[in-house]
Amino acid sequence: xxxxxxxxxxxxxxxxxxxxxxxxxxxxxxxxxxxxxxxxxxxxxxxxxxxxxxxxxxxxxxxxxxxxxxxxxxxxxxxxxxxxxxxxxxxxxxxxxxxxxxxxxxxxxxxxxxxxxxxxxxxxxxxxxxxxxxxxxxxxxxxxxxxxxxxxxxxxxxxxxxxxxxxxxxxxxxxxxxxxxxxxxxxxxxxxxxxxxxxxxxxxxxxxxxxxxxxxxxxxxxxxxxxxxxxxxxxxxxxxxxxxxxxxxxxxxxxxxxxxxxxxxxxxxxxxxxxxxxxxxxxxxxxxxxxxxxxxxxxxxxxxxxxxxxxxxxxxxxxxxxxxxxxxxxxxxxxxxxxxxxxxxxxxxxxxxxxxxxxxxxxxxxxxxxxxxxxxxxxxxxxxxxxxxxxxxxxxxxxxxxxxxxxxxxxxxxxxxxxxxxxxxxxxxxxxxxxxxxxxxxxxxxxxxxxxxxxxxxxxxxxxxxxxxxxxxxxxxxxxxxxxxxxxxxxxxxxxxxxxxxxx
Amino acid sequence: xxxxxxxxxxxxxxxxxxxxxxxxxxxxxxxxxxxxxxxxxxxxxxxxxxxxxxxxxxxxxxxxxxxxxxxxxxxxxxxxxxxxxxxxxxxxxxxxxxxxxxxxxxxxxxxxxxxxxxxxxxxxxxxxxxxxxxxxxxxxxxxxxxxxxxxxxxxxxxxxxxxxxxxxxxxxxxxx
Numbered sequence: 001x002x003x004x005x006x007x008x009x010x011x012x013x014x015x016x017x018x019x020x021x022x023x024x025x026x027x028x029x030x031x032x033x034x035x036x037x038x039x040x041x042x043x044x045x046x047x048x049x050x051x052x053x054x055x056x057x058x059x060x061x062x063x064x065x066x067x068x069x070x071x072x073x074x075x076x077x078x079x080x081x082x083x084x085x086x087x088x089x090x091x092x093x094x095x096x097x098x099x100x101x102x103x104x105x106x107x108x109x110x111x112x113x114x115x116x117x118x119x120x121x122x123x124x125x126x127x128x129x130x131x132x133x134x135x136x137x138x139x140x141x142x143x144x145x146x147x148x149x150x151x152x153x154x155x156x157x158x159x160x161x162x163x164x165x166x167x168x169x170x171x172x173x174x175x176x177x178x179x180x181x182x183x184x185x186x187x188x189x190x191x192x193x194x195x196x197x198x199x200x201x202x203x204x205x206x207x208x209x210x211x212x213x214x215x216x217x218x219x220x221x222x223x224x225x226x227x228x229x230x231x232x233x234x235x236x237x238x239x240x241x242x243x244x245x246x247x248x249x250x251x252x253x254x255x256x257x258x259x260x261x262x263x264x265x266x267x268x269x270x271x272x273x274x275x276x277x278x279x280x281x282x283x284x285x286x287x288x289x290x291x292x293x294x295x296x297x298x299x300x301x302x303x304x305x306x307x308x309x310x311x312x313x314x315x316x317x318x319x320x321x322x323x324x325x326x327x328x329x330x331x332x333x334x335x336x337x338x339x340x341x342x343x344x345x346x347x348x349x350x351x352x353x354x355x356x357x358x359x360x361x362x363x364x365x366x367x368x369x370x371x372x373x374x375x376x377x378x379x380x381x382x383x384x385x386x387x388x389x390x391x392x393x394x395x396x397x398x399x400x401x402x403x404x405x406x407x408x409x410x411x412x413x414x415x416x417x418x419x420x421x422x423x424x425x426x427x428x429x430x431x432x433x434x435x436x437x438x439x440x441x442x443x444x445x446x447x448x449x450x451x452x453x454x455x456x457x458x459x460x461x462x463x464x465x466x467x468x469x470x471x472x473x474x475x476x477x478x479x480x481x482x483x484x485x486x487x488x489x490x491x492x493x494x495x496x497x498x499x500x501x502x503x504x
Numbered sequence: 505x506x507x508x509x510x511x512x513x514x515x516x517x518x519x520x521x522x523x524x525x526x527x528x529x530x531x532x533x534x535x536x537x538x539x540x541x542x543x544x545x546x547x548x549x550x551x552x553x554x555x556x557x558x559x560x561x562x563x564x565x566x567x568x569x570x571x572x573x574x575x576x577x578x579x580x581x582x583x584x585x586x587x588x589x590x591x592x593x594x595x596x597x598x599x600x601x602x603x604x605x606x607x608x609x610x611x612x613x614x615x616x617x618x619x620x621x622x623x624x625x626x627x628x629x630x631x632x633x634x635x636x637x638x639x640x641x642x643x644x645x646x647x648x649x650x651x652x653x654x655x656x657x658x659x660x661x662x663x664x665x666x667x668x669x670x671x672x673x674x675x676x677x678x679x680x
Contacts, residue, residue, distance in 0.1 A: 057670065170592075174547040174585035181554055181578045188571040195571055196557060223612050226643050227605035392643035393654050399612060399639045400632060400658060403619045408672055416620035420613045427609055432543040433599060450574040462566030 009359050010132060016360025017367050022065055025058065029066035030368045033073020034376060037089045038081050038383045042398065044074040044090070045437075046221055048334040049213035050401050052341060053409040060342040061357050065364040067338045068318070071331050072124060072365060075274055075311045076372045079116040080383050083109060083303070092274035092310040095282040099295060099302030111244035112303050113380060115252050117373045118244075119308035123260040124369030127315035130264055131322070131362050135351065138323040142348035145324075147455035148466045152476035154449045157326050159480040160269055161438050162487075164276060169487045171434045179439035182207055183446020190454060202414040209337040211406050211415045212443060215422025216429070216436040217330075218402040222395045223427045244300075252304035255285050259305035263312030268319050269328065274310040281309030315365055322358065323348055326445070330437040333444040537598025544590025551582030611642035627675030632662050 016022060032051070036042045048067055055063035078090030083100035096116065103112040145153070162172040185196040186206030197203040244252075262284060263277035285305040286295045295302050318335070320328045325347030327333040336346050344350060344357070351358045406415050429436050460466035468474050554575060564570025592598070615638035622631035636655055640646055666672045 168589075170585055170588055171543060174543075174582060174589065177578050177582040177585060178547070178550065181550075181575065181582065184574060184578075191562070191571045193561060193571040195561060195575060196554065198557075219612055219616065222642075223605065223608045226608040226612075390645075392640075392646055393650070395643055396636050396639040396654070397658060399615060400635060400662065403616055403635060404662065404666055407620075407623060408666065408670065411673065413620045413623055416616060416623070420616035420620070423616065424609065424613050427604075428546075431602065431604065432539055432546065434543060453574065454569045457566060457569055464566065 005136075006132060009136070009355070010363060012355060013132075013359030013361075013363030016061060016356045017065070017364040021059075022062055022360065022364060023367070025062040025066040026069050026364045026368045027371055029069020030073040030076075030372050031375075032066075033070035034077035034080075034372065034379075034383065035386065036070070037074035037077020037079075037093075038386055039077075039389075039394065040081060040087050040089050042394070043217065043221065044071050045213065045330045045334055045440075046217040046398075047074075048331065048338070049210055049217060050398075050405050052210050052213075052334070052338055053405045055338055056341055056409070060339075060344060060354075061360050063338055063342060064335065064357065064361050065368075067335055068361060068365055069368045071335075072120075072311060072314045072368060073372060075307075075314050076117065076120055076376055077383065078310075079120070079303075079307050080113060080376070080380060081387065083112045083116065084380075084384060085387060090274075092278045092314075093306075094275075095278050095306045096303055098282070099297070099299045102296060102298035103300065103303065106298050108298065111248050111300070114244045114377060115248060115300055115304050116307040117376055118249075119252065119256045119259065119304045120311040121369050121373040122256050123263060123308035123312035124315060125366060126260050127264055127267070127312045128362060128366040128369070130316060131319055131365075132359075134319055135323050135358075135362070138319065139348040139351045142324050145472065146470060147452045147459060148470050149472045149476065151449060151452040151456055152467055152473040152480075153324065154326060154445050154452070156476040156480040156483075157320070157328065158438075158442065158445065159483050161329070161441050163483050164269070167433055167435060171432070172438045175429070175434050175436065175439040176442040179442025179444075180446040180449065181442075182212070182439070183443040184450060189447070190451070202412065202418070206447075207418065207443075208409065208415055209340070209443070210409055211418035212422050213334060213337070213440060214402045214406055215419040216426035216440065218398060219419055219423030220426030220430065220436070222398055223423065224430055225391060226395060248300050252300045255281075255301035255305035256308045258284060258288075259308030260312045263309030264316045266309070267313030267316030267328075274314045274317075277313035278306035278310040281305040311369075318362075318365075321346060322350065322361075325350075325448075327441060330440045333440045336444055537593040537596065538601040539599045540589050540593030540596075542593075542601060544586045544588070544593055546586070547589060548583050548586025551579045551584075551586055554582065555579040608642040611638050615639050615642070623674060626678045627680060628663060628667060629659060629677055632659055 017026065032047065033044065036044065036047045048070055051067070051070070055067065058066070074090050075092060078088060078093035079096045079100065081087055081089030082093040082096040083104050086097050086101040086104075088094040088097055100112045100116065103109065158176050162169055162176060181196070183206075185203055186194070187197075187204055188195055194204065259277075259281040262281050263274075266277040266280060267274070282295075282302060282305060285299075285301045286292045289295065289299070289301065291299075314331075317328050317332055320326050321332040321335055325336075325345070327336045327346075339346050339350075344354065402419060403416050406419050407413060409415065426436055429439075456466055457464070466473070467477060558572055558575040558579065561572030561575060562570035563572045563576070615635045618638065619631050619635040622634060633655075636658060640651060640655070663676060667674070667676055
């Protein structure tokens, strides 16, 4: 792409992102994101689900800018808790605990926090730029996709989500089927037939996305957390000497670059995202270090690498969603939900039809990252105080916001009953070691996939071989098959399990 | 993934057990995986149920797929996955079922149901009070003073944000 159009696009983005209103929503998103990132037991998916009804009242730009802010804000906040309390605020900060908390115990909490923030900002800047560069050509490519290609691409996306899922592959596959089935409940848009409505009125329009997400991620998390006793050993020594030394910066620069590169790649892959990125970055740093045995004792690379990686991945995971309209993880599914509330169908046409929204959102990510790095370090004290709110009280507040949030969406008490149902279902899934995230992905993709399947068959005059005759579609299917085969073959599966255990 | 930050402990446990299966150095103990059995049964039953419910959905023609095709494919997929997981639960050792935390599960669910039933007839304040009261019972270690101050703040916030702020068309009190 020409450089000048890149700058034109970014200029358009800045003109949208820097309006007072959008700056405000960006700040709200980033701060709320940091807050929930700090609090263990409240994840970005649940929070975004919680705030989806609120975004109904905002303009589309503001809504999406805020939702995006929650996600990358959470990556910042999660590291704060990890470093100070040895408790990952987000699952993407699990590995930050290892060396971050060790640094804090040595009285180097300040530099650890600063490096985490600087690394995140560096990664955020690179990733924003990457989105701006990669999105237009991908969009052009996506516009040439035929329905069959789209259908196969979704298969590939879902298979990758299965492969990347922690835990059992086959159960993740089951959850995807379940999600796809839930997704097509209600009136079939093509034929007008009712499916799986059981004669219940509220199911005629299909199951709403918000009650499912809130039940499975919000209510379920409360149930699970109230049973897990949490320990919080706050570092007693004061956070002093915030600035890292030149030596710290020198030592962590390489790790930031590597973490950013790794995170950017893993973020784009479907099913990837921030968690996988931070784990992989830590493993990478340990492997290439000259002193791998020192990891876990306060190596600054062990903070810089994963923290850069999770932020980079959080941002690049927007790429498939923005260009192809295919969410790559549960958070992106939530973004798609946010878009649909505003009547925007995610896909390649967003960039051409709503360039202001598209570029404004991308630029707002960089603006938000800047806000975070400027505000966060001075605000560490407040975040630490927030950790003092006991979960037994927090859970009550979350419960209330879940219920009222769902109710306010359509003023429908029946939908509150739905979250009760999905809360219990979510708890059952966790007990059976089934991750709910692939289900949500399937739920979003279900209707889309069916539509493209039908269109593909119509265009091919009923010939199912269209899926293997179009080269692009064939390529997607082959990659999907190879990936699936890889996790099923015992040799590779063992290596994968080993990798996950090492990470955990 | 990203949303499940809280189920961390549970996940790590299961990782460990998966790792043990992978390593093959666990001698068979005669205890098969109850978790897999139940999980497989759940998938297969949902799949079979969907197949049955959707038995009359029109299949259409290859050119114009009817509304029954996609559900049919998915139902069989789910049954297949369920069967594999079930058989795995019969044949290989795996994690056992762990006990349910009945109290939070029942109380949180009940709280949401009560809220749904009360919000329109009884208004926000009553439904919030019931919701939060049941929610409080689900947790441990409450201090009466702390809890009552917290609940009062929440009530004010709730009415403030949702009635005055967002102007939601619901009653505040039952007699409004």
